Amino acid sequence: MKTDALIDTLAERAAPVGAGRAARILALGAGGGALVSFVAMVLWLGIRPDMAEAMATSAYWMKFFYTLLFAVAGFWTIERLARPGTSSRTQMTLEALPFAGVALVALVRLALVPAAMRMPMAMGHSAHVCPWRIVILALPVFAGTFWALRKLAPTRPAISGLAAGLAAGALGAFIYAFHCDESAAAFVALWYTLGIGLVGLAGALLGRLLLRW
């Protein structure tokens, strides 16, 4: 087709685009995925029975804030990466802060207990299932986020995939925290982060393949 004819065709399709369209697409993908994940968590694992008592402990809020802040920074990063010509360095830096916080708390707590307690603290009673459950609960969010990114315009496929994976992993971990009754910061810093990281890795690999336009 001649370029002039193409311009005519495109110009006829100048339907108005609201300012919030890009953010809405992302919210729809991630939000829809999170809803599916949450229902899956309730049906498959169930919300921890001692939820009311747990909410009075700082350990519960640490898991809650670590994963939630990680997810918020993660989706903010994606919102930038999905727009050509913007910088996302600030948002990426913010993404590292929740982990730095929980890792610091974990190190201090580990240093304060007798050496024999350290290993049980870090391993809890569910270390062998925790990362995998997070990966599984992250999958719907992962799919929704990739769906959204494909509608938007990420110019760096691998980095965008990594960011999408980390954000989906963090949101999956947030949802898993409704079930998980572990309370040690060291446990969260290790096994939650491992689960989130695995989803991030999958995102980086799939981003190269799926985030092309």
Next chain:
Amino acid sequence: MSEAEPRLKALMVAALGGDQSAYRALLAALAPHLRAYFGRRIGPADAEDLVQETLIAIHTKRATYDPRLPFTAWLHAIARYKLIDHFRRMKLRRTLPIEDAQSVVAESDDESVAAHRDVERLLAMLPQKKRDLVRHVKIEGLSTAEAAQRSGLSESAVKVGVHRALKALSAMIGRDA
């Protein structure tokens, strides 16, 4: 900020509001810029395909433009992405130098290719050191500091060198005419 920025941005904002004539004017204004941008990098034969692909991408991805940010930067990132995508499809491993976003609206159409040749011919007449300085500062658009770092000269030496080189060039053009 380039002169093109406020004009193109105003057209884009109107187009996002559904103004067909502004949208047509925007796309028509972008086509020659894109043709020059791609033409200089991959030759005019393949450039037209990329011009069209980029125009289509501008259309389908227009929701990702944030009107609080420069339009030129958005446009440049899309054009550059399409260029990298082209190299990938051609199975070419090419590293693109970091470019200034203005480079996508800096030139227009085929005139610039001819002008580019003339500049190269004139530059060839300068001594190596001066030629490099002019190339860094005036063609690749490095800052004085960056050029100084690359050539190992002080910043003021770079400024003086470029000034003298340009003077010599204009003298040559005078002699040519």
